[in-house]
Amino acid sequence: MDLTEVDSLIVNRGQDPFDILEVLHDLQARYGYLPEEVLRHVSARLAVPLIEVFRLANFYKAFSLKPRGRHLLTVCLGTACHVRGAPRMLDEVKAELGIGAGETTEDGAFTVETVNCLGACALGPVVVADGVYHEHMNPEKLRALLERLRSEDASLRAEGVGVCVQGTLGCGQDAPGGQAVVAGV
Amino acid sequence: MTLSSGTCGQASGSLAVLRALQQALEEQGLAEKVHVRVTGCQGFCQEEPLVTIQPLDVLYCSVKPEDAAEIVAESLANGRIVERLCYRDPLTGRLVTTAAELPFFAKQDRELIGRNQFVDPCDIRDYIAAGGYAALAKVLTQMDPEKVIEEVKASGLRGRGGGGYPTGRKWEQCRVAPGCEHYVICNADEGDPGAYMDRGLLEGNPHLILEGMAIGAYAVGARQGFVYVRNEYPLAVEHTRTAIAQARELGLLGERILGTDFSFDVKVARGGGAFVCGESTALVASLEGKVGEPRPKDVHLVEHGYLDQPTVLNNVETWANVPPILLNGSGWFAAKGTEKSKGTKIFALTGQVKNTGLVEVEMGTTLREIIFDIGGGPVNGRQIKAVQTGGPSGGCLPVSLFDLPVDYEALTAAGSMMGSGGMVVMDDSACMVDVAKYFLRFLKDESCGKCVPCRLGIDRMLEILTDISEGRGRADQLGVLEELAWTMSVGSLCALGKTAPNPVLSTLRYFRDEYEAHLNERRCPAGVCQALRSYFIDPELCSECGVCLDTCPEGAIVEDRPFRIDEMLCKRCGLCEEACPAAAIRRV
Numbered sequence: 001m002d003l004t005e006v007d008s009l010i011v012n013r014g015q016d017p018f019d020i021l022e023v024l025h026d027l028q029a030r031y032g033y034l035p036e037e038v039l040r041h042v043s044a045r046l047a048v049p050l051i052e053v054f055r056l057a058n059f060y061k062a063f064s065l066k067p068r069g070r071h072l073l074t075v076c077l078g079t080a081c082h083v084r085g086a087p088r089m090l091d092e093v094k095a096e097l098g099i100g101a102g103e104t105t106e107d108g109a110f111t112v113e114t115v116n117c118l119g120a121c122a123l124g125p126v127v128v129a130d131g132v133y134h135e136h137m138n139p140e141k142l143r144a145l146l147e148r149l150r151s152e153d154a155s156l157r158a159e160g161v162g163v164c165v166q167g168t169l170g171c172g173q174d175a176p177g178g179q180a181v182v183a184g185v
Numbered sequence: 186m187t188l189s190s191g192t193c194g195q196a197s198g199s200l201a202v203l204r205a206l207q208q209a210l211e212e213q214g215l216a217e218k219v220h221v222r223v224t225g226c227q228g229f230c231q232e233e234p235l236v237t238i239q240p241l242d243v244l245y246c247s248v249k250p251e252d253a254a255e256i257v258a259e260s261l262a263n264g265r266i267v268e269r270l271c272y273r274d275p276l277t278g279r280l281v282t283t284a285a286e287l288p289f290f291a292k293q294d295r296e297l298i299g300r301n302q303f304v305d306p307c308d309i310r311d312y313i314a315a316g317g318y319a320a321l322a323k324v325l326t327q328m329d330p331e332k333v334i335e336e337v338k339a340s341g342l343r344g345r346g347g348g349g350y351p352t353g354r355k356w357e358q359c360r361v362a363p364g365c366e367h368y369v370i371c372n373a374d375e376g377d378p379g380a381y382m383d384r385g386l387l388e389g390n391p392h393l394i395l396e397g398m399a400i401g402a403y404a405v406g407a408r409q410g411f412v413y414v415r416n417e418y419p420l421a422v423e424h425t426r427t428a429i430a431q432a433r434e435l436g437l438l439g440e441r442i443l444g445t446d447f448s449f450d451v452k453v454a455r456g457g458g459a460f461v462c463g464e465s466t467a468l469v470a471s472l473e474g475k476v477g478e479p480r481p482k483d484v485h486l487v488e489h490g491y492l493d494q495p496t497v498l499n500n501v502e503t504w505a506n507v508p509p510i511l512l513n514g515s516g517w518f519a520a521k522g523t524e525k526s527k528g529t530k531i532f533a534l535t536g537q538v539k540n541t542g543l544v545e546v547e548m549g550t551t552l553r554e555i556i557f558d559i560g561g562g563p564v565n566g567r568q569i570k571a572v573q574t575g576g577p578s579g580g581c582l583p584v585s586l587f588d589l590p591v592d593y594e595a596l597t598a599a600g601s602m603m604g605s606g607g608m609v610v611m612d613d614s615a616c617m618v619d620v621a622k623y624f625l626r627f628l629k630d631e632s633c634g635k636c637v638p639c640r641l642g643i644d645r646m647l648e649i650l651t652d653i654s655e656g657r658g659r660a661d662q663l664g665v666l667e668e669l670a671w672t673m674s675v676g677s678l679c680a681l682g683k684t685a686p687n688p689v690l691s692t693l694r695y696f697r698d699e700y701e702a703h704l705n706e707r708r709c710p711a712g713v714c715q716a717l718r719s720y721f722i723d724p725e726l727c728s729e730c731g732v733c734l735d736t737c738p739e740g741a742i743v744e745d746r747p748f749r750i751d752e753m754l755c756k757r758c759g760l761c762e763e764a765c766p767a768a769a770i771r772r773v
Contacts, residue, residue: 060457119381
């Protein structure tokens with residue numbers, strides 16, 4: 001792993017106590033998760049004990065210690081989405097992909113996560129796929145979306161293009177094609 | 186012309202509309218003559234993206250990219266209104282062409298959120314042109330800090346984050362507290378599910394918040410401020426950062442602001458996705474680079490806050506109220522509202538109601554006015570049954586209490602709370618036991634686990650509600666629920682634990698009959714609780730088309746004459762009910 005890249009994210013950080021969290025956010029966006037090697041490096045560079053760094057990475061939901069799949073699906077489970085049927089979206093994902101929240105498919109294609117609210121409540125239920133918000137979801141639309149992602153994934157891999165690990169929610173610059181994080185359906 | 190392009194707008198395709206509009210302007214030779222202002226959320230999220238055109242004064246709803254050429258040709262080149270894009274009142278069928286006539290806006294007092302449409306959040310010149318930073322200039326040149334605090338106290342402004350603590354008093358306590366530095370913090374860690382007015386403000390008008398913080402910093406003697414914003418709000422993070430950079434460039438943040446001796450700067454810190462960090466002491470711990478665990482409240486932030494220094498922490502909406510108060514005077518602000526709750530409040534009206542979006546009303550407006558007059562009432566001809574306010578710390582209020590005014594004390598007395606302003610409407614298709622269970626599951630995930638009443642209490646309550654919703658409940662468990670609720674409310678360290686029982690207590694208080702139906706009849710009246718419902722095929726309506734056969738993932742539909750469902754195989758997912766074209770499959 002190229003740690004000079006990690007260093008470039010740490011530059012100018014370290015003046016404020018919350019900078020450690022800012023660095024972790026940036027690293028999470030860059031790698032899609034927080035690799036152990038990177039955390040060890042951050043600990044040394046910012047002079048924060050490793051146990052503290054791991055504690056932060058564990059406590060905050062924004063960080064993941066496990067690699068994510070090539071596609072990230074985030075199902076919003078906010079109250080407004082809940083009363084409009086968001087749990088059905090998770091059922092559908094389970095039926096289609098065989099995985100629940102926080103899990104990754106065996107082939108590494110999909111990771112499914114939940115979020116407590118995206119603040120797009122008027123559009124619920126909302127599902128975010130690789131940074132793109134999909135509004136007013138229902139099982140049928142979700143199936144079509146999964147189908148599309150699957151075929152995109154398959155064709156990219158057939159072409160031998162390595163699909164980059166998707167950025168987390170909120171880090172659109174890592175989405176393919178440099179598209180803005182939220183875009184129309 | 187303006188195009189709303191907040192998170193809701195962008196999710197509804199506003200960026201594609203923008204490209205199409207720009208292309209149409211280019212093609213029709215109007216690009217030089219027309220300015221397209223891309224704004225944040227204008228509040229009517231239901232009908233996003235919204236386009237308004239001046240001086241024609243027309244509002245178009247749910248605009249699609251393919252409408253762009255027609256809008257430009259008709260409305261901009263010829264000054265004609267494209268009627269098919271205007272809002273049509275679903276009740277009267279009346280055509281609404283201007284924003285002012287829109288029933289959703291007409292009954293609101295859009296003092297704060299209404300400013301969004303005049304401002305491109307990424308362009309400080311728009312904000313200044315709309316009168317921005319005038320309050321800061323007035324404060325720095327004409328008022329001393331004590332006078333600012335007096336003015337805020339006299340206005341009666343109270344914290345908009347939920348607690349309702351008087352803002353002026355908080356500032357005063359911070360000002361007099363000894364310390365080498367003082368700090369101000371903006372809490373934009375809007376974790377309440379179902380609430381997004383802080384996102385709407387910060388994303389749509391970040392300079393309003395920055396100006397409020399600068400005034401607050403001047404009043405309490407702070408040189409440094411922080412905006413702690415959820416990372417789940419990427420646009421809000423981006424716009425705040427841009428706004429800070431632009432304000433620095435113009436000398437509205439930084440050293441010697443506007444040539445005075447006052448220096449102040451702001452930094453953005455992104456939240457880590459922990460609900461408990463909305464709690465003030467946990468937020469400060471997070472800012473200090475630690476895990477977001479709260480601490481006992483007897484040591485106040487105004488004396489020992491960030492880095493143990495005196496700190497004022499206010500919510501986004503509270504900060505947003507500050508510049509207009511200082512500009513227009515406390516009397517102007519205090520003239521609105523009820524005796525103890527002044528000004529306006531923004532609510533995020535969502536759930537099973539016709540018009541959803543951000544609603545700003547004068548304090549004292551009744552829930553009925555908000556839900557029926559502004560929200561337009563129920564959808565699909567159903568009956569509205571309850572409204573949930575205050576998120577996981579609040580409660581569910583029944584229709585019989587809809588004449589309650591929006592007021593800190595009135596809502597608390599009814600067993601709910603103002604909260605930060607989420608308002609989720611529920612109709613008869615929602616099960617109140619399920620709603621209470623939903624919040625407990627949420628809180629179980631979010632409890633930091635530091636203190637026992639909260640950590641174990643929530644777990645135990647959730648176990649009981651799960652029993653009830655799955656048909657294993659016992660009548661004596663309702664008493665246990667109440668006992669646990671009491672222990673948690675007196676024994677927990679922070680507001681998360683203290684208020685965690687509210688959703689359960691309020692549903693028990695107002696919807697006990699639903700709990701009893703689950704317990705005594707093993708029946709879920711709304712048909713939501715999976716374990717307690719079953720499906721049947723009405724032979725009268727069934728056309729034996731076979732759609733359900735293909736839909737059922739379990740193969741539970743038996744192709745007899747008539748079709749029937751095998752109870753042993755049925756997982757009660759409800760897919761067949763949705764798929765049936767003859768509506769012959771029903772829940773019981």
